Amino acid sequence: MLRVIGKRIALIIPTLIGLxxxxxxxVRSLPGGPATALLGERAxxxxxxxxxxxxxxxxxILEQYFTYMGRILTGDxxxxxxxxRPVLEEFARRxxxxxxxxxxxxxxxxxxxxxxxxxxxxxxxxAPDHISVVVSLIGITIPVFFLAFILKxxxxxxxxxxxxxxxxxxxxxxxxxxxxxxxxxxLTGEYDAAWDAFMHLVLPGIALGTIPLAIIVRITRAxxxxxxxxxYVRTARAKGVLERTVxxxxxxxxxxxxxxxxxxxxxxxLISGAVLTETVFAFxxxxxxxxxxxxxxxxxxxxxxxxxxxVLYAVINLLVDLSYSVIxxxxxxx
Amino acid sequence: MSTVLxxxxxxxxxxxxxxxxxVDHGSSLWGAAFRRLRRNPQAIAGTIIVALFVLVAILxxxxxxYGGDALPGRGEIRPTFIPGIGELAxxxxxxxxxxxDVLSKLIWGARASLIIGLVSTALGLAGGMLIGLVSAxxxxxxxxxxxxxxxxxxxxPNLLLAVSIAAVLGQGATAIMIAIGASQVPVFARLLRSSMxxxxxxxxxxxAQTLGLSRRTITMSHVLPNSIGPVxxxxxxxxxxxxxxxxxxxxxxxxxxxxxxxxxxxxxxxxQNELAIAPQLAFLPGICIAITALGFTLFGEALREALDPxxxxx
Numbered sequence: 001m002l003r004v005i006g007k008r009i010a011l012i013i014p015t016l017i018g019l020x021x022x023x024x025x026x027v028r029s030l031p032g033g034p035a036t037a038l039l040g041e042r043a044x045x046x047x048x049x050x051x052x053x054x055x056x057x058x059x060x061i062l063e064q065y066f067t068y069m070g071r072i073l074t075g076d077x078x079x080x081x082x083x084x085r086p087v088l089e090e091f092a093r094r095x096x097x098x099x100x101x102x103x104x105x106x107x108x109x110x111x112x113x114x115x116x117x118x119x120x121x122x123x124x125x126x127a128p129d130h131i132s133v134v135v136s137l138i139g140i141t142i143p144v145f146f147l148a149f150i151l152k153x154x155x156x157x158x159x160x161x162x163x164x165x166x167x168x169x170x171x172x173x174x175x176x177x178x179x180x181x182x183x184x185x186x187l188t189g190e191y192d193a194a195w196d197a198f199m200h201l202v203l204p205g206i207a208l209g210t211i212p213l214a215i216i217v218r219i220t221r222a223x224x225x226x227x228x229x230x231x232y233v234r235t236a237r238a239k240g241v242l243e244r245t246v247x248x249x250x251x252x253x254x255x256x257x258x259x260x261x262x263x264x265x266x267x268x269x270l271i272s273g274a275v276l277t278e279t280v281f282a283f284x285x286x287x288x289x290x291x292x293x294x295x296x297x298x299x300x301x302x303x304x305x306x307x308x309x310x311v312l313y314a315v316i317n318l319l320v321d322l323s324y325s326v327i328x329x330x331x332x333x334x
Numbered sequence: 335m336s337t338v339l340x341x342x343x344x345x346x347x348x349x350x351x352x353x354x355x356x357v358d359h360g361s362s363l364w365g366a367a368f369r370r371l372r373r374n375p376q377a378i379a380g381t382i383i384v385a386l387f388v389l390v391a392i393l394x395x396x397x398x399x400y401g402g403d404a405l406p407g408r409g410e411i412r413p414t415f416i417p418g419i420g421e422l423a424x425x426x427x428x429x430x431x432x433x434x435d436v437l438s439k440l441i442w443g444a445r446a447s448l449i450i451g452l453v454s455t456a457l458g459l460a461g462g463m464l465i466g467l468v469s470a471x472x473x474x475x476x477x478x479x480x481x482x483x484x485x486x487x488x489x490x491p492n493l494l495l496a497v498s499i500a501a502v503l504g505q506g507a508t509a510i511m512i513a514i515g516a517s518q519v520p521v522f523a524r525l526l527r528s529s530m531x532x533x534x535x536x537x538x539x540x541x542a543q544t545l546g547l548s549r550r551t552i553t554m555s556h557v558l559p560n561s562i563g564p565v566x567x568x569x570x571x572x573x574x575x576x577x578x579x580x581x582x583x584x585x586x587x588x589x590x591x592x593x594x595x596x597x598x599x600x601x602x603x604x605x606q607n608e609l610a611i612a613p614q615l616a617f618l619p620g621i622c623i624a625i626t627a628l629g630f631t632l633f634g635e636a637l638r639e640a641l642d643p644x645x646x647x648x
Contacts, residue, residue: 014482015482015485015486018482018485018486019486019489019490022486026502029502030501030502137628137631137632138624138628140631141578141624141627141628141631142620142627143581143582143620143624143627144582145581145582145585145602146602146616146620146623149602149606149609149616149617149620150617150620152609153609153613153616157609157610269491271491271494272491272492272493272494275493275494275586276493276582276586279585279586280606291586294497294501294586294587294588295586295587297501299501302498302501305494306490306494306498309490309491309494310486310489310490313489313490313491314489
């Protein structure tokens with residue numbers, strides 16, 4: 001098992017090196033060059049010269065790349081132009097918010113998606129199936145930020161059931177120990193703060209979870225349909241295995257492989273979605289930070305973000321691969 | 335005899351007995367596909383939506399009462415009041431914050447979306463097919479290097495990739511088109527490559543080799559035309575993504591130009607501030623984006639089924 005993990009990690013490294021190279025080229029092709037990218041567009045020539053000297057932008061290009069790699073490997077992603085603080089620190093402060101939001105979105109997507117996909121496959125060609133197809137089509141074609149608007153307008157502005165924006169009511173004086181505000185509420189016993197933070201997660205969570213939901217429904221449906229027709233399922237039924245056991249151990253477990261892969265692939269989608277969703281709901285996670293960075297042309301943040309997401313993406317794909325061996329023992333043998 | 339068809343982008347997980355339409359004899363793949371499309375209600379719905387959208391986009395100068403960034407109703411706007419749907423006879427869908435006619439802007443917005451969608455998808459197709467073709471045709475280290483490059487691009491979420499490209503190119507419609515096109519390159523490259531590799535193993539390639547045809551002739555005149563199906567399907571689906579992504583990039587402020595320019599994504603950006611007093615400003619362009627994307631998706635999926643009946647997913 002350890003060897004498998006080691007091998008998979010070794011496979012990620014060339015991709016990450018390639019990515020760092022690409023980002024290195026990217027920063028140097030930004031309008032105004034790397035110094036302007038670091039200082040912002042209103043930088044004075046003196047400041048630019050100073051930065052060029054300090055960061056070695058006037059040195060040979062190969063040397064620059066290695067200095068750059070050295071800085072990144074030690075966690076130095078540069079200073080945000082807008083906030084004047086290290087990019088890594090800014091991420092660390094906002095990341096828990098986005099994780100909270102993504103978890104809610106994924107719970108929503110998986111919790112509804114897998115049962116809905118299963119029901120659709122079970123009633124193939126009947127009403128529930130048609131409904132699921134329509135739901136997933138709408139989910140795929142509706143832009144995330146538009147869905148966020150609709151949810152906000154209906155449930156926050158018109159009905160007032162949920163707060164329209166932010167992470168927590170500003171009147172609540174909550175202790176924030178971990179950065180996960182719902183968790184903080186439970187840890188400190190401030191249950192009203194936890195509840196309030198959770199209520200702030202519902203609408204953005206649904207908005208963010210809808211595309212993954214649509215995709216999970218389709219894949220589950222297709223996968224269950226395929227597995228249900230397999231010989232071993234027929235055999236199991238023929239020898240009188242309980243219908244519940246057939247469903248749980250024969251169909252669902254085998255149908256889950258493509259679904260797990262799909263869920264893993266949703267991470268990229270969740271991050272792009274978070275940029276839009278968090279912007280609409282003024283939810284201060286890394287997504288909104290990025291959208292502000294785009295508006296402000298805060299390139300150090302943008303660069304750090306891309307590298308960060310790519311690493312995250314690689315790690316999650318690794319976890320997905322490893323989870324196969326848990327779901328499907330055949331993978332372990334191979 | 336059933337041949338192994340290349341799997342579509344969302345692999346054919348539902349095996350189904352080939353329907354009557356699938357066993358067409360004596361007709362080309364595309365001819366048979368067209369006949370199947372005509373019988374599919376999903377395809378018809380998709381075609382109608384797409385046709386309407388294209389028609390509106392082309393006829394925008396005739397259909398729209400005002401120019402795209404004209405502000406005919408500037409005098410009617412108050413800080414707390416924006417005329418809505420049906421409130422002023424001259425502006426059936428109301429005005430926006432700047433005094434632009436919403437109906438005209440939606441119509442001109444269709445044109446902007448169509449241009450962005452077509453150009454960016456064409457760019458993505460061209461780049462992706464070139465990489466996929468070279469990769470599949472040469473194999474070996476060329477294939478290896480190109481596919482690793484594609485892997486790297488795939489590790490960046492599409493929207494982020496588009497954002498970073500737009501950052502280099504500056505704001506504006508051209509930047510958005512190139513950015514979206516480039517972000518679609520990996521998908522097309524992968525798809526054409528795998529489709530071609532599959533065709534390479536077919537009997538007809540072996541037959542062509544036995545006949546002594548050059549590798550170039552086999553690749554360009556036999557393998558490539560037979561591998562194009564999944565790429566065309568993905569191209570149609572990508573038009574939907576391009577329309578949505580263009581709106582998203584514009585929403586994130588990368589569209590450039592003036593605030594009143596008629597573009598669905600930009601209309602949504604500025605509608606944010608008026609959500610409480612004029613929600614229709616957000617709903618109308620949002621619905622336009624969703625319906626257009628729906629049209630291309632319906633059509634693309636019907637096309638996928640028509641080309642590969644075994645990938646039917648209902």
